[in-house]
Amino acid sequence: MKKREIHGYAGKILRVDLTTGSISYEPTITYAREWLGGAGINQWLLYQEVRPWATPYAPANRLAFGVGPLVGTLAPGASRISADSKNAYTFGVGSSNSDSHFGPELKFAGYDNLIFQGKARKPVYLWIKDSQVEIRDATHLWGKTTWETVSSIRQELGDERIQVVSIGPAGENLVRGACIIADRGRAFGRCGLGGVMGSKNLKAVAVRGKGEVQVADSSRFMGAVDSLLKRFSESKRTTRALKYGSPGAVTRKQEVGGIPYKNFQSLGLPDEAFKKFNLDDLQNDYMVRNVGYMACPAPCGRFFCVDQGPYAGLKTEGFQFAALADFAGKLAVEDPVFTIKINSYCNQLGLDIENVAGAIGWAMECYQRGILKEADLDGFKLEWGDAPAVLDLTRKIAYREGIGNILGEGCAYAADLIDKGSEYFAMHMKKQDLYEVIRGAVGWGLGACVSTRGGGHTTGSPSLEASMVVDEEVAERVYGVRTINQPLEYEGKAKLVWYFERLHRVNNSLGICHFTSSWSDPIYPGFPEIAELYSAATGLETTDDDLKTAAARILNVEKAFNLLNTDLSRKDDYPPPRDLQEPMPSGSAKGWKIEREKWDQLLDEYYEMNYWDKKTSFPTRKCLEDLNLKKVADDLEKIGKIG
Numbered sequence: 001m002k003k004r005e006i007h008g009y010a011g012k013i014l015r016v017d018l019t020t021g022s023i024s025y026e027p028t029i030t031y032a033r034e035w036l037g038g039a040g041i042n043q044w045l046l047y048q049e050v051r052p053w054a055t056p057y058a059p060a061n062r063l064a065f066g067v068g069p070l071v072g073t074l075a076p077g078a079s080r081i082s083a084d085s086k087n088a089y090t091f092g093v094g095s096s097n098s099d100s101h102f103g104p105e106l107k108f109a110g111y112d113n114l115i116f117q118g119k120a121r122k123p124v125y126l127w128i129k130d131s132q133v134e135i136r137d138a139t140h141l142w143g144k145t146t147w148e149t150v151s152s153i154r155q156e157l158g159d160e161r162i163q164v165v166s167i168g169p170a171g172e173n174l175v176r177g178a179c180i181i182a183d184r185g186r187a188f189g190r191c192g193l194g195g196v197m198g199s200k201n202l203k204a205v206a207v208r209g210k211g212e213v214q215v216a217d218s219s220r221f222m223g224a225v226d227s228l229l230k231r232f233s234e235s236k237r238t239t240r241a242l243k244y245g246s247p248g249a250v251t252r253k254q255e256v257g258g259i260p261y262k263n264f265q266s267l268g269l270p271d272e273a274f275k276k277f278n279l280d281d282l283q284n285d286y287m288v289r290n291v292g293y294m295a296c297p298a299p300c301g302r303f304f305c306v307d308q309g310p311y312a313g314l315k316t317e318g319f320q321f322a323a324l325a326d327f328a329g330k331l332a333v334e335d336p337v338f339t340i341k342i343n344s345y346c347n348q349l350g351l352d353i354e355n356v357a358g359a360i361g362w363a364m365e366c367y368q369r370g371i372l373k374e375a376d377l378d379g380f381k382l383e384w385g386d387a388p389a390v391l392d393l394t395r396k397i398a399y400r401e402g403i404g405n406i407l408g409e410g411c412a413y414a415a416d417l418i419d420k421g422s423e424y425f426a427m428h429m430k431k432q433d434l435y436e437v438i439r440g441a442v443g444w445g446l447g448a449c450v451s452t453r454g455g456g457h458t459t460g461s462p463s464l465e466a467s468m469v470v471d472e473e474v475a476e477r478v479y480g481v482r483t484i485n486q487p488l489e490y491e492g493k494a495k496l497v498w499y500f501e502r503l504h505r506v507n508n509s510l511g512i513c514h515f516t517s518s519w520s521d522p523i524y525p526g527f528p529e530i531a532e533l534y535s536a537a538t539g540l541e542t543t544d545d546d547l548k549t550a551a552a553r554i555l556n557v558e559k560a561f562n563l564l565n566t567d568l569s570r571k572d573d574y575p576p577p578r579d580l581q582e583p584m585p586s587g588s589a590k591g592w593k594i595e596r597e598k599w600d601q602l603l604d605e606y607y608e609m610n611y612w613d614k615k616t617s618f619p620t621r622k623c624l625e626d627l628n629l630k631k632v633a634d635d636l637e638k639i640g641k642i643g
Contacts, residue, residue: 007216008069008538009037014111014133016126018200019059019118023133028112033540034628036547038068039082039095040509040554041113046084047557047632049117052565056086056094056192057174057199059119065106065165065205066114068511072107072213072294073221075533076228076525077516079103079293081182082508088176088192089410089432090454092562096190097458097508099293100182102207105163109209120201125153125166128207138203142172145348146181153206166204167194168350170398174198175408177355177397177433181347185291185301185317189352190432190456216539224532228525232297237468237521242290244279245300246321246515249467253321256487257440257587258466259329262384263361264427264578267437268587273334277324282336291317300515304340311337316344325435326357331364332384342390349398355410358433360393362411363403365425372418378402430454430572438575439584439594441466441487443496446602450497450573452558460501462493463519470522478522488589490598494605502551506530509554553627555610556619560632563618563641570617573603613643 006029013031015024028037035041042064054060063085070078081103087094106114109130123138141149149166163183170178171194178194179187188194215221232238240248253259254274257267269277286306292299302318323343327333333342346353360382366372367382374381378396380389380403396404406414410433415426427434432454438445447461457463462479464470465487475484479499481492500519503526507517510530518526525533527544535542562568574580575594583593607614611623620643624633636642 007214008073008534010067010107010110010112010211010213012111013041013113013115014128015115015117016133016135017118018116018120018124018135018202021135023135032069032538034550034553036068036506036509036550036554037112038066038509038511039084039097040066040505040550042066042082042084043093043095043554043557043561045113045115046086047561050086050565054086056088056091056196059117059200061086061117061196061199063116063193063196063200063202064113066509067103067107067112068509069112069538070533071511072104073215073537074225074295075512075537076225076232076295076297077513078295078511080508080511080513081106083180083188083193085191085193085196086565087432087453088195089412090430090562090566090568092454092566092568093452093558094191094193094196095453095459095508095558096179096188096193098180098182098186098188099296099513100163100165100186101293102163102165102182103511104294105207105209107209107213108211109207110211114205116200116202119199123201123203125202125204125206127157128205128209130209130211141203143169145169146350147184147348149204150184153204157206159208162206162208164204164206166350167197167202168348168398170350170408171195171198172203173398173400173408175351175397175400176410176413177352177359177408178350179352181350185344185347187347187352189354191453192352194350194352215537217536221533221536224529224536228529229297231523232516235521235523237524238298241298241300241515244283245302245318247279247319247324249321250277250279250324252467253325255588256466257584257589258437259325260427260435260437261329262332263330263365263425264437265365266585267440269328269334273328273332276334277328277336286337286340287318296513296516298516306337306340309337311341314341314344316340316347319343322435323353326353327390330357330361330435331390333387333390334385335387338387342394345391345394349394351394351398354435355433356394356397357435358411358427359397359407359409359414360390362414362422362426363393363407366418366422369425371420371422376403424577427576427578428455429576430568432456434576436461438579439592440589442490442602443493444487445575445579445594446493446606447497447500449575450603450606452555452562458514459504460497462496462500463514464521465496468521474522478518478526488592490602494602494609497606498609501555502548503527505551505554506547509550510534549627552610553629556624556627556629557632559612559619560624560629560636563636564639570603570607570615573617574599616641616643618643
């Protein structure tokens with residue numbers, strides 16, 4: 001395909017068979033119109049090519065990286081890349097997303113998607129330099145941390161501007177909570193994709209590209225960009241993001257009980273602990289500069305230099321809000337500098353912070369309640385807030401040493417192995433560890449519960465419900481819901497999740513950061529604005545309704561993949577037992593609890609909006625055929641899972 005025949009997209013999908021060493025290509029345009037790009041193309045290829053009998057760690061599984069058509073342009077916030085595979089926790093949809101310089105670099109090298117299959121006979125890494133693609137020996141890199149891997153590859157290839165995604169020891173050891181790390185500080189979290197990459201003996205992917213991304217109508221495109229940048233400059237959310245990044249949400253989260261404390265026993269930090277997380281003090285003492293990626297108008301990263309205390313000498317990109325919730329919250333380690341340390345340590349080892357904190361939080365509560373003893377925990381007296389123990393257990397998880405071999409499976413699988421009534425204290429959705437507080441905000445919780453990948457808030461949860469206050473009239477105009485500021489209200493929350501499930505899939509397919517979309521602020525780009533950017537960039541005239549339809553197609557393919565590969569159904573869309581049984585223990589909503597009958601009604605409403613069967617949650621044939629997915633409907637009918 002000639003460059004001039006396609007715009008926005010690089011034009012090629014790169015395929016690598018690690019078993020045979022073969023490298024091949026196919027045109028992106030084959031899939032672009034129906035699946036947009038990035039995660040959308042990845043999910044369709046996985047649906048077509050990954051069989052139900054293939055386990056996540058089998059050579060027959062695929063690992064796909066996808067960069068959207070807006071990445072590499074000046075579209076605000078378009079710096080993200082998706083990684084997709086079979087989920088190591090659920091055996092269904094596995095999808096993750098990260099911002100870094102890797103995505104734009106892959107586009108500049110000439111590729112929209114990168115698909116791996118098979119397994120190399122020995123450790124390898126893939127080196128991409130424009131049209132030059134080479135599978136190289138990585139035996140000397142095996143065992144190294146992600147930070148060491150990045151440095152070694154750049155030194156070996158003689159270019160400090162090479163962008164790298166890699167796995168650490170956790171991925172090599174097939175730890176279920178292993179993740180892929182972009183450069184040194186950005187993670188493809190959730191779903192255990194680091195272990196999938198390790199199972200293929202693939203240590204890293206390094207890329208250097210010197211091409212460019214062409215847009216179809218530069219004048220129209222830049223007009224849309226300028227208009228959106230003006231919106232960002234007028235938003236209070238931008239000001240706060242520039243000042244604090246995502247940790248700036250801590251005050252609002254504290255108010256609504258959105259921080260899990262001691263493995264969700266309480267919701268919100270104790271007053272004295274909350275005071276320790278003074279973001280102004282933390283940044284004044286340790287922050288060197290903001291960190292952002294290509295075209296980001298509101299950089300959320302922070303680079304820290306710790307020059308005192310037990311972690312002196314640490315230089316690293318700082319943490320996001322989730323790390324604060326995981327370690328200060330779930331594990332009650334009331335030291336903000338420790339949060340910087342443990343976040344960077346997980347990045348080096350290639351571990352998902354949610355899975356680490358989820359498993360250790362479960363173990364701490366089991367120790368508190370006498371279910372686990374010191375003898376079960378390699379001699380640890382696993383008390384809340386024990387920072388040295390958390391660091392040591394994190395290392396043990398990465399190397400599968402002692403109790404770390406069990407904790408590395410995540411809290412759900414660990415509880416299944418230990419039994420003794422410990423299942424109640426395993427806070428997970430579809431076996432994947434949670435940091436999300438389900439009972440603190442109805443829409444936020446619903447989005448996490450129905451997520452096709454099993455938990456997580458970035459595939460449909462409305463962040464605004466629990467992170468900032470929005471004008472109700474504006475919310476109704478943008479989202480169609482007025483109750484966005486009422487986290488404990490059921491009305492309208494299914495509609496909110498319906499909206500954000502589609503927005504998130506559009507974002508992940510085009511390469512837009514959720515934080516720079518209407519997920520974060522109604523003044524930020526929503527479907528109409530994104531449709532204008534996409535139309536101007538690609539020359540494929542597209543409306544906001546077209547985007548919603550494409551997103552619904554992707555969502556239904558994800559749902560079908562789960563039905564073909566797992567036994568997930570309506571029964572798996574309920575909160576964990578603790579969230580259903582225990583009322584809010586503290587905060588402004590103390591005493592409030594989820595009502596099972598109202599949750600059932602909420603699920604009914606959500607399924608109806610998606611045209612899915614209310615009894616089973618299965619898509620109906622009409623739903624699928626209206627989305628031009630007759631093949632998918634036929635596949636589900638063969639196994640008796642059509643709505």
